[in-house]
Amino acid sequence: MDCTTEDNDIKQNKTVRVKNPHLLKNSVDHLYHICLSNISDDLEKRFGDVKFVCFGGTPSRMSKFTQFISSELGVKYYGDVGSPTNITGSTDRYAMYKAGPVLAVSHGIGIPSLSIVLQEVVKLVHYAKCQDVAFFRIGTSGGLGVEPGTVVVTEKVVNGALEPFHQSIVLGKSVARPAVVDKEFAKEIYQFADSSDKFKTVLGTTLCADDFYEGQGRIDGAFCDHDHDDKLNWLKHVHSQGVCNIEMESLGFITMCHRANVKGAVICVTLLDRFNGDMVTMDHGFLSAIQKHPQIIVARYIKHAYHLLLKKG
Numbered sequence: 181m182d183c184t185t186e187d188n189d190i191k192q193n194k195t196v197r198v199k200n201p202h203l204l205k206n207s208v209d210h211l212y213h214i215c216l217s218n219i220s221d222d223l224e225k226r227f228g229d230v231k232f233v234c235f236g237g238t239p240s241r242m243s244k245f246t247q248f249i250s251s252e253l254g255v256k257y258y259g260d261v262g263s264p265t266n267i268t269g270s271t272d273r274y275a276m277y278k279a280g281p282v283l284a285v286s287h288g289i290g291i292p293s294l295s296i297v298l299q300e301v302v303k304l305v306h307y308a309k310c311q312d313v314a315f316f317r318i319g320t321s322g323g324l325g326v327e328p329g330t331v332v333v334t335e336k337v338v339n340g341a342l343e344p345f346h347q348s349i350v351l352g353k354s355v356a357r358p359a360v361v362d363k364e365f366a367k368e369i370y371q372f373a374d375s376s377d378k379f380k381t382v383l384g385t386t387l388c389a390d391d392f393y394e395g396q397g398r399i400d401g402a403f404c405d406h407d408h409d410d411k412l413n414w415l416k417h418v419h420s421q422g423v424c425n426i427e428m429e430s431l432g433f434i435t436m437c438h439r440a441n442v443k444g445a446v447i448c449v450t451l452l453d454r455f456n457g458d459m460v461t462m463d464h465g466f467l468s469a470i471q472k473h474p475q476i477i478v479a480r481y482i483k484h485a486y487h488l489l490l491k492k493g
């Protein structure tokens with residue numbers, strides 16, 4: 181594809197932007213952490229049909245989601261009966277599964293871990309010439325003033341200081357990139373919540389912290405220099421600014437989707453109400469049941485969008 185065609189496709193929001201002139205000059209690109217290469221793997225043949233990429237913290241959540249979405253869409257997943265195959269093979273860092281137009285990817289904990297796999301997946305869908313791709317983060321979070329099990333569709337994302345920026349150090353300098361949420365896309369997804377659902381779904385601001393303990397105001401970590409009242413005052417303050425939930429990847433996820441010209445949305449379930457405590461104490465059966473809540477909403481969206489695409493031909 182020549183540059184002009186590629187620019188036009190990007191403008192029309194069809195293909196995915198790899199904003200790196202150095203990379204475009206290189207012919208070989210080994211996607212180290214996901215064990216794929218643009219030269220030795222036929223990425224267009226294997227992944228060219230991908231339209232929806234769903235990310236979440238753990239390999240088992242994304243494997244279960246792959247089975248769920250494959251039965252919802254009536255498409256086979258890649259792998260043996262009963263267990264999707266992890267496409268990243270033995271790299272042992274991330275897991276990636278495929279069911280028809282859906283790729284499900286685990287990203288680990290925190291923005292540094294997420295950013296590595298997200299960049300390699302952006303390159304993957306670019307090399308595979310996927311068109312009109314959307315990315316979703318299907319995660320867990322701590323809620324503020326909402327019942328555990330509630331799904332929060334992120335309409336704004338902020339850092340721990342309530343700023344809508346993702347800050348990182350590049351070449352020794354601090355770089356702040358805006359975290360621009362696609363609000364229309366968030367609203368579209370929110371509309372797939374149903375009044376008959378056994379859980380609530382809300383649109384709200386998500387606070388993305390650098391850490392699970394002190395970074396989220398917890399007082400039950402190994403280290404803590406603040407007290408219970410400081411914590412409650414901070415939680416009340418961020419809640420008064422519209423924050424509904426706290427997690428650890430949304431800021432990087434939204435910022436990178438925006439840079440890649442990919443539609444991106446964050447949909448997380450709340451595991452607890454942080455006004456009532458810090459510890460996630462629910463049993464694993466309940467935990468795994470409520471982790472399905474955001475998957476249900478996203479699966480409805482994907483099913484709807486996929487059927488529209490099939491109709492279009």
Ligand SMILES: O=P(O)(O)O[C@H]1O[C@H](CO)[C@@H](O)[C@H]1O
Binds near residue numbers: 288427
């Ligand atoms: O359940 P996931 O998707 O991993 O998300 C949340 O859970 C982890 C902390 O337990 C962090 O990654 C946080 O963002």
Ligand SMILES: O=c1cc[nH]c(=O)[nH]1
Binds near residue numbers: 321427460
């Ligand atoms: O409180 C919580 C729960 C899940 N994930 C988080 O990052 N925080």
